[in-house]
Amino acid sequence: MPVDEAPRDQTLMLNGLRLRFLERGPVNGRPMVFLHGTGDNSRTWDLIAPHLASGFRVIALDQRGHGKSGWPVPPAYRCGDYMEDLTAVIDSLGLEGMILLGHSMGALHASLYAALNPGRVAALIHVDIEPCPPDWNRKYLLGLYNNLPDSYASPEDYVREIAKNSPYARKEQLQDLAANSLEQRDSRWYRTYDREILARFDNYDLRERLPGIRCPALVVRGDESRVLGRQAAEDMARAILAGEMVE
Numbered sequence: 001m002p003v004d005e006a007p008r009d010q011t012l013m014l015n016g017l018r019l020r021f022l023e024r025g026p027v028n029g030r031p032m033v034f035l036h037g038t039g040d041n042s043r044t045w046d047l048i049a050p051h052l053a054s055g056f057r058v059i060a061l062d063q064r065g066h067g068k069s070g071w072p073v074p075p076a077y078r079c080g081d082y083m084e085d086l087t088a089v090i091d092s093l094g095l096e097g098m099i100l101l102g103h104s105m106g107a108l109h110a111s112l113y114a115a116l117n118p119g120r121v122a123a124l125i126h127v128d129i130e131p132c133p134p135d136w137n138r139k140y141l142l143g144l145y146n147n148l149p150d151s152y153a154s155p156e157d158y159v160r161e162i163a164k165n166s167p168y169a170r171k172e173q174l175q176d177l178a179a180n181s182l183e184q185r186d187s188r189w190y191r192t193y194d195r196e197i198l199a200r201f202d203n204y205d206l207r208e209r210l211p212g213i214r215c216p217a218l219v220v221r222g223d224e225s226r227v228l229g230r231q232a233a234e235d236m237a238r239a240i241l242a243g244e245m246v247e
């Protein structure tokens with residue numbers, strides 16, 4: 001790993017909501033915007049961001065309801081809400097010719113933005129989710145909404161929980177993730193995302209939008225992924241003019 005200088009912690013007030021992002025690398029470098037998945041935050045990218053910051057202006061956003069960005073009241077976590085935020089951040093920073101890298105829910109937002117703004121995106125990386133997530137995906141998140149504890153006695157309890165879906169992750173990586181995904185209050189540890197996002201995962205369907213993505217696009221799946229099947233990944237890559245799938 002390269003020596004990781006502390007990222008620049010930035011905040012914008014847009015659409016009446018505080019939006020926080022971490023920035024690394026040269027401010028005049030080609031922008032690379034990272035969008036995390038449901039329940040994650042900008043620190044999810046800590047293992048890869050330092051490598052890329054040597055040549056790119058890396059911007060990792062805390063999407064609304066996550067990390068240190070604001071939680072809308074009443075809850076507003078539909079696709080359109082996230083897209084308004086993403087558009088406002090990109091416009092506010094004057095980003096052009098960017099690379100968009102999204103994981104899970106963030107990949108849906110990145111791909112939709114690329115389809116709607118073909119002149120502003122130089123390349124797209126879409127990681128581990130179908131362009132039209134099946135219904136079990138929403139039911140799984142709703143189950144988490146109903147069953148996850150409100151808080152934990154220690155970060156180790158949280159590590160044990162996320163390790164169930166991360167069988168190959170090293171424990172120290174999960175510990176780092178826990179340290180950046182929890183906050184302590186009154187001797188208990190709380191997740192740094194709004195629980196309401198789990199109950200409001202939108203009915204995404206990007207399939208008709210895929211031909212509108214004109215930039216090179218890389219569709220990435222893990223070999224054992226249950227969220228993005230191989231056939232769905234291959235179909236998605238074929239639907240994009242300059243699409244490619246890697247496993």
